[in-house]
Amino acid sequence: MSNYSPTEPFANPGVAMAEEGHVILEGPNGNAITMTADAALTTGRSLIEAGEKALEHIAAAEQSNESD
Numbered sequence: 001m002s003n004y005s006p007t008e009p010f011a012n013p014g015v016a017m018a019e020e021g022h023v024i025l026e027g028p029n030g031n032a033i034t035m036t037a038d039a040a041l042t043t044g045r046s047l048i049e050a051g052e053k054a055l056e057h058i059a060a061a062e063q064s065n066e067s068d
Contacts, residue, residue, distance in 0.1 A: 015039065 014027040023040035026032045035043065 016044075 010028045011038055012028050014025045016025045018037075019022075021037070023035045023037060024032055025035070025040070031055075
């Protein structure tokens with residue numbers, strides 16, 4: 001049994017590929033999801049926005065810790 005917690009974020013990125021008109025996103029531990037091209041594009045944009053916001057949260061927390 002794995003010691004991994006489902007709420008622990010993965011640090012390794014997924015890998016996306018196009019195959020027969022679909023997009024396959026392979027993630028850690030053999031997890032994979034298949035999407036339409038439109039769904040993949042929308043997901044990609046959403047991931048970029050969320051990643052940028054998460055980095056802003058990290059930067060704000062670091063600044064807060066420095067001023068303490």
